[in-house]
Amino acid sequence: xxxxxxxxxxxxxxxxxxxxxxxxxxxxxxxxxxxxxxxxxxxxxxxxxxxxxxxxxxxxxxxxxxxxxxxxxxxxxxxxxxxxxxxxxxxxxxxxxxxxxxxxxxxxxxxxxxxxxxxxxxxxxxxxxxxxxxxxxxxxxxxxxxxxxxxxxxxxxxxxxxxxxxxxxxxxxxxxxxxxxxxxxxxxxxxxxxxxxxxxxxxxxxxxxxxxxxxxxxxxxxxxxxxxxxxxxxx
Numbered sequence: 001x002x003x004x005x006x007x008x009x010x011x012x013x014x015x016x017x018x019x020x021x022x023x024x025x026x027x028x029x030x031x032x033x034x035x036x037x038x039x040x041x042x043x044x045x046x047x048x049x050x051x052x053x054x055x056x057x058x059x060x061x062x063x064x065x066x067x068x069x070x071x072x073x074x075x076x077x078x079x080x081x082x083x084x085x086x087x088x089x090x091x092x093x094x095x096x097x098x099x100x101x102x103x104x105x106x107x108x109x110x111x112x113x114x115x116x117x118x119x120x121x122x123x124x125x126x127x128x129x130x131x132x133x134x135x136x137x138x139x140x141x142x143x144x145x146x147x148x149x150x151x152x153x154x155x156x157x158x159x160x161x162x163x164x165x166x167x168x169x170x171x172x173x174x175x176x177x178x179x180x181x182x183x184x185x186x187x188x189x190x191x192x193x194x195x196x197x198x199x200x201x202x203x204x205x206x207x208x209x210x211x212x213x214x215x216x217x218x219x220x221x222x223x224x225x226x227x228x229x230x231x232x233x234x235x
Contacts, residue, residue, distance in 0.1 A: 001108065003038040004084030006045060008067075008074035012092035013051040015197060016044070020060050022095040030101035037105045038086065045078030047071075053092075071150065072174030075167040087161055089154045093197040096120065096153065103190040104155055117156040118188040119148035119179075126198035130206030137210070146184035150175035151196045156182070170226040176217065 005023060009016060020042060030037045042062040046054055047069035057064045067077035079087055086108050090096065100120070107113050122138040124131040142148050154175070164181045167174045179187065201209050219229050 001038040001086070002084040003040050003086045003088055003104065003108065004079070004082030005040060005042045005088045005090060006075060006078035006082060007042065007062075007090050007092050008045050008047065008071050008078065009049060009053050009057070009092045010047040010069065010074075011049045011051045011053060013049070013053045013056055015093040016053055016056050017060065018095055019090065019092050020062060022097075023090070023100075026096060026098055026100045029098060030105060033102070035102060035105055036109060037101055038108060041082065041084065043078045043082050044092075045074040045081070047074050068169075070169065070171055072167045072171070073169045075174065076169065079161065079166060084158065086155065086157050089150065089156075090194075091151050091153075091196065093199075094151055094153065095125075095195045097123075097193040097195060099192045100190075103192045107155060107188070107190065108157075113188070114157045115160055116186045116188055117154060117160060117179075117182045118190050119152040119154055120190050120192050120194035122148070122152050123193035123195045124198040124201070125195050126202065128198075128206075131198055131201070134201065134206055134210060142189060146187050147176065147179060148187075148189070151194065153194050154178070155190070160186075171230040172216065173220045173226050173229070176220060 007019060023042065027037060027040055043065055044057045044062050045065045045067045047067055054064065065077055065081045067074040075089055088104065107118050122135055124135060164178065168177050216229050
């Protein structure tokens with residue numbers, strides 16, 4: 001069995017190596033425990049980085065794919081280039097904590113999960129009170145709405161991904177659209193942190209940025225076109 005880990009990147013030089021290293025260390029730890037784990041390929045789908053992202057990817061020996069800019073198109077291009085039976089989509093500024101491969105192996109080795117998908121537990125690399133409050137709010141959103149975002153990763157079989165049409169090429173909400181298509185009954189949560197950079201919250205604020213995200217989500221579910229939402233919020 002092959003697991004294709006797809007990482008969309010755009011000027012991600014500050015984070016990409018830590019993301020890939022966490023993936024490799026997690027798999028090695030599972031192998032050291034003699035676990036039955038899938039083979040892994042890592043595919044970085046770059047949207048035209050102007051920093052050292054591409055050179056870092058080349059040095060790390062991962063597979064590099066050039067894609068149209070935009071997280072949706074990049075995720076779709078990475079999946080199209082990948083050869084795995086399963087996909088694991090991870091953002092470049094996210095580090096999966098130790099134990100991620102054990103959780104993934106347990107999920108993919110269960111044949112019933114070929115028609116299900118899974119996400120990780122949201123966490124931030126910030127020790128502030130605002131970060132802990134946001135983590136609790138995201139945990140509530142996942143319990144109440146079954147709506148993880150892309151920074152929690154997404155584990156999904158190729159068959160289910162293809163049946164749902166994969167990621168859209170919309171400028172935002174590509175993660176929400178796919179998770180909504182999966183639906184609550186087919187979604188599971190793995191109790192392993194996906195530790196994401198808090199830089200955008202430190203810059204945009206732990207109040208204003210979540211409110212902006214919530215506003216975008218509300219407008220999306222009201223049916224506003226995503227290009228219009230992107231223009232309204234400067235994306």
